[in-house]
Each structure stands twice: as C-alpha cells, then as structure tokens.
Amino acid sequence: MWFFSPSMKGFENFTYEFLSSIAFTKDRMNFDNPDHRVSFRLMNIDYEMSLENFCFEMGFANAGFIHDSWNHDLKPEAYNPATFWTRITGLTQYNSRSNKASNIHNPVLRYLQRVMSCTIWGRKEVGTTRTDELFMLWAILSNNLVNTCYYLLDYLASIGANLTIEPR
Amino acid sequence: MVGGIITFIARKFGVGEDNRINPIEGNDRLNIETLISMNFIKPHPPANITYELKLNIPLLFILPNPSRTDTGVEANLLYVGVDP
Numbered sequence: 001m002w003f004f005s006p007s008m009k010g011f012e013n014f015t016y017e018f019l020s021s022i023a024f025t026k027d028r029m030n031f032d033n034p035d036h037r038v039s040f041r042l043m044n045i046d047y048e049m050s051l052e053n054f055c056f057e058m059g060f061a062n063a064g065f066i067h068d069s070w071n072h073d074l075k076p077e078a079y080n081p082a083t084f085w086t087r088i089t090g091l092t093q094y095n096s097r098s099n100k101a102s103n104i105h106n107p108v109l110r111y112l113q114r115v116m117s118c119t120i121w122g123r124k125e126v127g128t129t130r131t132d133e134l135f136m137l138w139a140i141l142s143n144n145l146v147n148t149c150y151y152l153l154d155y156l157a158s159i160g161a162n163l164t165i166e167p168r
Numbered sequence: 169m170v171g172g173i174i175t176f177i178a179r180k181f182g183v184g185e186d187n188r189i190n191p192i193e194g195n196d197r198l199n200i201e202t203l204i205s206m207n208f209i210k211p212h213p214p215a216n217i218t219y220e221l222k223l224n225i226p227l228l229f230i231l232p233n234p235s236r237t238d239t240g241v242e243a244n245l246l247y248v249g250v251d252p
Binding site: 011014015018019042043045047057058059087088089090102105106107108109110111114119120126140141152156 | 172173174175177178180181183203206207208209221222223231237238239244245246247248
C-alpha cells in the first residue's frame with residue numbers, strides 16, 4: 001500500500017499549507033447526484049474540484065459506500081456499528097467515543113485498526129477505535145467497496161479545521 | 169502524522185518535494201517491538217520466538233496461527249474460549 005512507502009515522508013510546507021487551506025463541502029441538497037466539492041492550496045497554487053475529479057486524480061474510483069451518507073443508495077443497510085462492535089468484541093456496550101481497540105479479538109482486525117489509525121488517519125492516540133475505522137473493518141470483512149477519497153477528504157478537512165500550529 | 173498522505177496528494181498534482189525543508193518522520197514503526205509495547209502481543213516463553221495475543225482474557229493461542237486468525241472464518245472474529 002502506497003502510504004507504507006518510506007518515500008512518502010511528510011513535509012512541513014505541504015502539510016501546513018494543505019491543512020490550513022482544505023475545505024470539503026458536502027452537497028446535502030442533491031441526493032441522487034451530489035456534487036461534493038474540495039478546495040485546497042499546494043505550493044501557492046489553489047485547487048478546487050469535485051470529489052469525482054479528486055478521485056480521478058488520486059487514481060481511486062468515486063464509488064463505494066459512505067456510511068453516514070444522506071443518499072440511501074450509498075448507505076449500507078446491513079451495517080450497524082453497535083452490532084458489528086459486538087460481533088468483533090463480544091461487548092454489548094457501544095460508545096463511538098471510547099471504544100477501546102484492545103477489545104477487538106482477532107489480531108488481524110486489531111492490526112488493521114492500528115495501521116489505519118497510524119497511517120491513513122495519522123492519529124497520535126490509537127487506543128480507541130474511530131467510527132470510520134470500524135466501518136472500514138466492516139467493509140473489509142464483508143467485501144464491500146468504500147469511497148476512500150470521501151473519507152480521506154472528510155478526515156483531512158476535520159484535521160485542518162482543528163489545526164493549531166505551535167510557535168517556534 | 170498525516171504528512172505522508174499529503175505528500176502523496178501533492179505528487180499526484182505534480183507538486184514536487186521541497187528539499188530545503190526537512191521531512192517529518194514518524195518515531196515508531198508498527199513492528200513486533202511496537203506491538204509489544206502497545207500490549208498487543210507478548211513473547212511466549214521459554215524461547216520467546218513466538219508471541220501470545222493479549223486480550224482481557226486468559227491465553228488463547230500462540231501466534232502465528234493462521235487457522236485461528238483467518239478473518240474469513242466467523243468463529244475467529246470472537247474467541248469465546250481457551251484454545252486447547
């Protein structure tokens with residue numbers, strides 16, 4: 001997978017410029033053919049495009065499930081986070097903010113969760129399982145496609161919105 | 169750290185690396201040592217060349233054990249007893 005490559009190092013200039021400029025606007029008005037838009041800045045160049053174009057540029061298909069989509073065609077009916085959490089942990093209590101990753105039984109799923117949290121999401125705190133990670137584990141197990149770019153942009157935009165740069 | 173992904177995005181848009189700025193590198197690799205420090209697994213004595221999966225229940229089985237970790241088997245998603 002590309003994000004494991006040692007050549008994909010982070011660079012302060014890219015990272016801060018991108019995160020401080022990214023905006024991901026979800027189209028909540030058009031259910032059938034939503035026009036989600038993303039804009040960001042890289043090396044003093046402004047980019048603005050649809051999710052479809054971004055997926056094309058990244059080499060990903062603009063397809064697959066989005067578990068919190070307002071479009072019911074994209075929302076997997078078979079997915080229930082609490083039920084899935086019980087399925088892989090045996091726990092009946094589900095709290096999206098405090099589900100401990102160490103409760104996942106299968107080591108493959110636990111490792112996948114750690115890999116996702118450390119690479120795709122770049123999280124410092126990996127002890128809990130994000131709802132997105134849980135959904136992706138479900139999609140992997142059930143062999144369902146996920147709209148990778150949607151989740152990537154959604155997460156990077158949320159990181160950017162909460163970005164604080166400490167003075168040196 | 170999300171810098172690696174942003175580097176990937178930048179390259180896709182034809183933006184090269186700026187070598188005047190030092191890359192940000194992670195501190196840890198997600199290898200055996202890291203997994204041990206995360207309380208994910210622990211060495212299995214006496215030889216310590218195999219590993220135990222750590223859960224909040226007693227020892228289940230010794231890793232590697234593909235037949236018990238295959239995610240295609242529903243029974244492997246939830247270990248309900250101690251492996252003989």
